[in-house]
Amino acid sequence: MEDGWNSARLFCDFFWRWFVISKDLRINDEIRAREVRLVGEEGEQLGIVQLRDAQRIAAEKSLDLVEIAPTAKPPVCKIMDYGKYKYEQAKRDKEARKKQKTMEIKEVKLRPNIEDHDFETKARNAQRFLNDGDKVKVTIMFRGREVTHPELGRTLCLRLAEFCKAEANIERDPKLEGRNMIMILAPVKHD
Template sequence: MAIHRKFLKSNKKDRTFINRDIRAKEVRVIDPEGNQSGILQIHQALAMANDHGLDLVEVSPNARPPVCKIMDYGRYKYEQTKKKQEAKKKQSTVQVKEIKVRPKTGEHDLQTKIGHITKFIGNKDKVKVTVMFRGREITLSQQGRDVLSKIAESVNEIATVESYPKFEGRTMIMILAPK
């Protein structure tokens, strides 16, 4: 039983109250045409909605007094889901792809990695280029910086350096973003 109550409490925030579920004593009413009918007692607002054959929907519960609109609740719910879907479509997710190299990576391997970076940048993804140092290679930090600057130079027409090379433990990291 306690779990059920807890679930109801967490669901209360995103719940839209309609008709008799509205707890306020008086509400600001907007009629179906969009005109304000003023502040009415809840029973008067419910009677008004009933006369129109529609629902009384609380559209702004945080206002004092709460704002309620006389409308078809099913249609309102449908429009809200459509708005959420449209917002989700317009939202673009930027992924961060990672390319790992070593300070002594060969020229051909480096060109292959640059090809991958070009492809990722072409897909509008950010690229995190990591130079990994093993054992005594940590003394080759200048070679690591040279590798990163070579990569940055070769993709400078399609990408910008968002985060310049910096050490994080035994790795050196640089982040590239599409222009």
């Protein structure tokens, strides 16, 4: 039974490598052109050669022949260690993703008759979110007959925007949606 699992695992590993690698570039026997423009390991031009000669040169150096420009006439192939190339490319992609900042939308919920101290606490939270580079969704929740006075919610939204004016711009003005009034603040871009 265990032998069956090992063969299944090997098949999955082979399939995964084939699927991931074959989507990028053609290597070695996957190249279909008769002749190719060959580039050496260090980037030197070796000229236009027959495909089998290029594969032989790569095999003598224990490296791979990789088709880097399949649409060129003739296709451009480079001699390189493909495994090392894929590893370095994955490393570069990971580093680029690490430096990338994803902006989130944080929410601050208020009521129209909020007390001053509670308002200041919520406003400081909004400032903290904006300083972290996140957008802030300000939601004023109306209950019962409070919805008949949307001007209270609008005033509260603008008061919060005034409190955070050094850190934020109003991206979306206060708008009543059902029983909630929503405003979105975006962090100020500092040059």
